[in-house]
């Protein structure tokens with residue numbers, strides 16, 4: 001990583017301390033502390049602390065409107081925060097945004113490639129705009145088209161690409177400058193299963209080559225596939241963090257649902273399940289289908305689950 005103030009030199013940064021608690025002793029690729037943003041009366045980010053280690057994938061999971069894109073836009077220098085201390089790739093967001101821009105790639109939520117240009121032209125153009133020079137831009141474009149399985153479609157206008165191909169071209173476009181930190185904002189939203197899996201594979205290749213990633217997603221499955229750690233964002237506040245395994249355990253992966261013909265049968269069912277389990281079941285009852293049938297759902301408490 002290039003010279004510059006390292007987040008490691010900032011012991012008062014709580015995001016960094018939190019990061020250390022995870023027992024990971026590596027340089028932080030992204031560190032944000034006390035990040036706030038409001039639009040008029042609407043407080044979109046209410047004090048966000050997060051850290052991404054070098055070579056790590058942090059998943060930022062949250063529903064529509066939670067503030068994911070706002071966080072990405074701030075960290076990628078596209079939107080000024082109202083408050084907060086941020087470093088990306090070792091550079092201070094407020095003082096050295098240009099240095100940050102040189103070292104990051106961003107694949108936004110919506111495809112940003114030019115629809116009229118071919119895949120190859122899109123990538124070459126970006127290379128030239130980034131100052132690679134024509135020859136290097138051409139070579140880099142060819143390399144990326146190959147890597148992202150777009151070589152066959154390289155000379156077709158990108159408007160003729162499928163959704164999955166466009167997202168792959170978009171990802172390739174964000175990698176022209178070989179960034180060390182990559183922002184992926186809902187990279188597979190709206191894609192079919194096959195395209196999604198292909199894109200995941202390509203993100204994994206980047207991670208294997210040492211790129212640090214902040215990935216936003218609405219899908220726990222996607223976060224589970226790609227992220228080393230997860231933070232969950234809701235209405236501008238981080239409400240949970242952990243490894244995908246830890247979070248799945250917290251939200252309850254196991255659920256037993258039984259339906260009985262009459263409510264009178266329920267006590268016997270409850271007893272049978274309780275006898276078969278070391279865990280005192282927590283039951284919820286609700287009528288199903290016809291009013292004479294009842295269903296009960298049992299969710300084991302987290303402490304009793306195997307870790």
Ligand SMILES: Nc1ncnc2c1ncn2[C@@H]1O[C@H](COP(=O)(O)OP(=O)(O)O)[C@@H](O)[C@H]1O
Nearest residue numbers: 039042044062063064065066067068069070071
């Ligand atoms: N430029 C803007 N002006 C006003 N409100 C905005 C603006 N950009 C985003 N918002 C609001 O901020 C909230 C968070 O948006 P966003 O960060 O896009 O969420 P997400 O990416 O998690 O869906 C939403 O309620 C959205 O309407």
Ligand SMILES: [Mg+2]
Nearest residue numbers: 068069070109
């Ligand atoms: Mg968004």
